[in-house]
Amino acid sequence: MATRAITNTIVYRQYTGESDLPHIMSLVQHELSEPYVIYTYRYFLRQWPHLSFLACPNENSDPVGVIVCKQSMHKETQNRGYIAMLSVHRDWRKRGIASTLVRRSLAIMKLHGVEEVVLETEFDNSAALSLYESLGFIREKRLFRFYLNGKDAFRLVLVVPPNSEDQQDDIDLSPVPARPLFLAPPRMIPVPPLPYDADEPSAR
Template identity: 45%
Template sequence: MNHDASTSACPTASPPTSDLRYVQYDGAREDEYVSAMRQLISKDLSEPYSIYVYRYFLYQWGNLCFMAMDDSRPEDPMVGVVVSKLEPHRSGPLRGYIAMLAVREDYRGRGIATKLVRMAIDAMIELNADEIALETEITNTAAIKLYERLGFLRSKRLHRYYLNGNSAYRLVLYLKEGVGSIRTADPYAVHADARPEMAGPILAPPPALLHGNGGGVI
């Protein structure tokens, strides 16, 4: 899915990272949060996501969505977001998936993405996750560096994975010893043209198919 990853310098006028507030998604504020989330994420997408994609994640795994808020911007406080999921894979490990990660361009370079991803990882560990996976465009070097610093390993290159024709790396973080040796069917190896979310609003999209340009904003 989408992973924002610019490493450009941030304007000095922006507030320091210490002034940010990190919060977990609250379904009672869906209209407010989802609208801001879509606006933030859509700026860096390599393929579009409908409202149903967001609902697919947030209705089931809102507890794995975290946001960075800058209250000095009362009209548009959300400056970073990570959206994840966690579910058992048939005959395999309990697998987490980082679906979307984005940070406002003028807030990058401050560790916000790293903080958000760590929060998601910690939440999944608390829920006994065995591993966490994601995809990111092979050209998204900032996102790749972010995840590799957190212990993710490149497990596969996916040729022409995204609708824009770009290829991706699948990255995996193994949380328990021996998890990487468990053999399972690959739920991610579905070509973009066959993605269920493109067929209608009700179908729940398979995890890996939602990544626009998998990544992370540093």
């Protein structure tokens, strides 16, 4: 069962399956320059559904914000999180939705021993740079003509100290929604798998 939390009337919930996909694609396609194909969305959402969250104005409304992430071992030595997509509908910005989505994904990554979290954003995306830097990310390097539109990117990184705990009191993180995939066994927290793929027989 997905976890839910209500913060300032916004309902935050995990990705629940393919029925969320059209909303996620709509939110991302309208705002991010990269033309992702549906397989890219499924690559992330089917393997790391527990790291993707949606923000909805209420329980029954369509999402107005989304974050899509992954977490895996980098070069077999580093437990690395990656924020692939983040988008908030224009009518719902500047209310803390994006920062809450990022913090929720980070909290789950931390439960699974993440050591660093990385992402790329366009070098002139001042909103995203300001958002991530306010959460502790730093600019690691500039990537020349990284995007298909020819723009440079900044790679941002957040170094996560061992045993760091999430300070967000208003988020209910139980039950821990995670699947033991792609993570270092010694640092795993044993939790039962979730039924995300019940209607997606080809997912695993």
